[in-house]
Amino acid sequence: MSTSSDDKNPLYSSHIFMFPFRFDWNENGFQRNEYAFYKDESVQKRVSLDQLHEKLTTQKQKWNYKPFNVEENYNEYAYFYDYARDAIYNRGAYSKDAISNYYDKDGLKGERFELNIKGKEYTLTIAGVTLRVFSTGVAILSLELENREHHEFSDILRINDFGRRIYPQFVVDGKVEVTKEAFLAQSIKIPALKIEENFERDVYNETFIGRHIMGLLDEDVFTQNEKKEKHYYVQPSIDDRMFVVSWCRNKLLSSTLRSKNSSDYLSNDKWYKYVFVDNDGDANVQNDAMKEKLLKDATYDRWSGYGTFFGFSRYSFVALEEGDFVKSHMSSMYFQMITLLLATRTSILRFSDEIAALASDEQIESEKLTKLYQRYLTFYNRLYFKEVTHQDQGIELYDMALKQMKIVEHIEKLDGKFTKLFEFAKMQSDDKQSESMDKLSLLGAIFLPPSLMVGILSIGIFDYNNTDNANFMVFFAIFASVALGILSIKKMFQNRAMAWLYGVLFAVVVFFSYGNIDSSHHDKPVEVKVID
Numbered sequence: 001m002s003t004s005s006d007d008k009n010p011l012y013s014s015h016i017f018m019f020p021f022r023f024d025w026n027e028n029g030f031q032r033n034e035y036a037f038y039k040d041e042s043v044q045k046r047v048s049l050d051q052l053h054e055k056l057t058t059q060k061q062k063w064n065y066k067p068f069n070v071e072e073n074y075n076e077y078a079y080f081y082d083y084a085r086d087a088i089y090n091r092g093a094y095s096k097d098a099i100s101n102y103y104d105k106d107g108l109k110g111e112r113f114e115l116n117i118k119g120k121e122y123t124l125t126i127a128g129v130t131l132r133v134f135s136t137g138v139a140i141l142s143l144e145l146e147n148r149e150h151h152e153f154s155d156i157l158r159i160n161d162f163g164r165r166i167y168p169q170f171v172v173d174g175k176v177e178v179t180k181e182a183f184l185a186q187s188i189k190i191p192a193l194k195i196e197e198n199f200e201r202d203v204y205n206e207t208f209i210g211r212h213i214m215g216l217l218d219e220d221v222f223t224q225n226e227k228k229e230k231h232y233y234v235q236p237s238i239d240d241r242m243f244v245v246s247w248c249r250n251k252l253l254s255s256t257l258r259s260k261n262s263s264d265y266l267s268n269d270k271w272y273k274y275v276f277v278d279n280d281g282d283a284n285v286q287n288d289a290m291k292e293k294l295l296k297d298a299t300y301d302r303w304s305g306y307g308t309f310f311g312f313s314r315y316s317f318v319a320l321e322e323g324d325f326v327k328s329h330m331s332s333m334y335f336q337m338i339t340l341l342l343a344t345r346t347s348i349l350r351f352s353d354e355i356a357a358l359a360s361d362e363q364i365e366s367e368k369l370t371k372l373y374q375r376y377l378t379f380y381n382r383l384y385f386k387e388v389t390h391q392d393q394g395i396e397l398y399d400m401a402l403k404q405m406k407i408v409e410h411i412e413k414l415d416g417k418f419t420k421l422f423e424f425a426k427m428q429s430d431d432k433q434s435e436s437m438d439k440l441s442l443l444g445a446i447f448l449p450p451s452l453m454v455g456i457l458s459i460g461i462f463d464y465n466n467t468d469n470a471n472f473m474v475f476f477a478i479f480a481s482v483a484l485g486i487l488s489i490k491k492m493f494q495n496r497a498m499a500w501l502y503g504v505l506f507a508v509v510v511f512f513s514y515g516n517i518d519s520s521h522h523d524k525p526v527e528v529k530v531i532d
Helices: 036-040 049-056 074-079 082-088 153-163 177-182 211-217 251-257 269-275 288-298 333-359 366-382 392-405 407-458 467-493 496-521
Strands: 013-026 063-065 100-105 112-117 120-134 138-147 187-190 195-197 231-236 243-249 309-313 316-321
Touching: 013 036, 013 049, 013 153, 013 333, 036 333, 049 063, 049 100, 049 120, 074 333, 082 333, 082 366, 112 153, 120 153, 120 333, 138 153, 138 211, 138 333, 153 243, 153 269, 187 211, 195 211, 243 333, 251 269, 251 316, 269 288, 269 309, 269 316, 288 309, 288 392, 309 392, 333 366, 333 392, 333 407, 366 407, 392 407
Parallel strands: 243 316
Antiparallel strands: 013 138, 013 231, 013 243, 063 100, 100 120, 112 120, 112 187, 120 138, 187 195, 309 316
């Protein structure tokens, strides 16, 4: 992404709204019902990049697959480590094995983006619309806007806060008038695509993604209707807001904050509202000590002596300066850093949901768990980084972002969830093996005594002609075997009636077996034929 300005038409600010989301291929539609869709369909089928690539590049509102040109963007390319380049740059043709693929939207550069905020019209220029799709099943839609008409700092605050909204955060009596007074635009328009979103619905019974976002994504490819077949089902990964990357040139505010020795910016309301994306109303913190702490954690002030400040929050990355020295950085290497961070954060949320879906089953499917963990290992090794550049400023900014987004902490929790799930799956497997052994033991308890008794009776150790001794020994052995069987069954099932029933059946079986064996041992007349 790039921006441009000239003396006659200066650039006052730039605004990149980034919409991170997860997608799932929805073949036959589904019902929203406790992870049922995610349990029934494998993650490999739901996250199909080949199918998505074909759909994106063949629709009327065409997305162009865009290989990265190193020669044209050498400075940005050299900024990153090799492993980070693999995650954010496509240097060749489309590959389903790439960790990510990059697309830009046809025909929108230079077109208007219109915001109506409390009755005031704001017109910005579209500098680019891009989509980066990751193999983890998440994607980021980015809309870059340039502001050359509105120079008041209050206007820049409004553009950031009202322009980032996805859907109403709240409604009052089923209406959004009060919401529009707070931070929801009256309307958002993209005339070139004939898109208009006013956030008004007949009934607010479910959150929805605004028409301006779904229209850019292309509703022939993506949907937020779970019943719509053969589309990619989209879910936002944060809340009602997009992530904001904003650069602002404001000499007055910059000079007010500038100092090599002072930390006056820690108490400045305008700087706070810019960093934490408040609009021109009151700051959303009214405690000076808390404000100072929040700004201290969120402000990167290495270049404060020059009047250049950076700010990081969970949902924003902003820069303020007197000139335009860092302007190009915001839409190039810093934009790529934020892309990696948002992709990591969104992937973590997705893996957490996938784990929850597997864990909601009474019986964990080990094959599904193994495949999900394989995908997680790919993410962990090819997308999750604790450092992406050798540049000191880049290292410090990336560290600050990791801390603000709590990414390292979330990764550790995700590892713990996988560990617990594997332990539970192993416990279920052990229980199955134990259950199988119990069944074998039961079969042994049932069949061993009669089998042993019949075997003893059939090997000819008793003299069946000596009926008194033989019968005494046989019936003693039957009694002992029956008693042993009764005790075994009673101990195993804790059921006396079942044990005695077994004993009776066992005795009947052995008795008839003995009768058959006895008959087979009696002398039979032998017919002798004499052959001359």
